[in-house]
Amino acid sequence: MTACELEYGAAKSADPDQARALVVDLLSTLDIVGLDRPAARQFGQHKAALRRSGEILADADLMIAAIAVARGAELATGNVRHFRRFPDQPLEDWIRQRPPER
Known part of the structure; x- marks a missing residue:
């Protein structure tokens, strides 16, 4: 978010x-954290790949994902569907209820 x-x-x-x-x-x-050069590179690569595959993702969401990918960070979101297009990107769904850890 x-x-x-x-x-x-x-x-x-x-x-x-x-x-x-x-x-x-x-x-x-x-x-x-902001959009730095490594994140900008990820943005460009992922946007081009999505375009080639005919998929669309809003630039704002793509920038969020690019920052997380570039930093190797887990992406916490309430909109997991948008970010599942990044198979190696760890996601945390902040909306879905999780069972308590044991």
């Missing part, structure tokens, strides 16, 4: 001030 998406969600919520406070709290616990 990106900071932009969190901020948008807060702004459109029923109580934007309360939601924004939650966003600020969450973002204070996370490292925010």
Whole structure:
């Protein structure tokens, strides 16, 4: 999930001030990373491969995936379907309920 998406969600919520406070709290616990050269390279390679296969993925989602791939990071998302096109990309579904670990 990106900071932009969190901020948008807060702004459109029923109580934007309360939601924004939650966003600020969450973002204070996370490292925010940008689109650097290795991620830009991943973006270009994956966008070209998707285009050749006739698939489309929004550039914003592709940038998110490219950053995760370039950093070797797990991608946490509520929209796993969009990111399954990256077979080697570890995904964590933040929406689906998981059984407790034992």
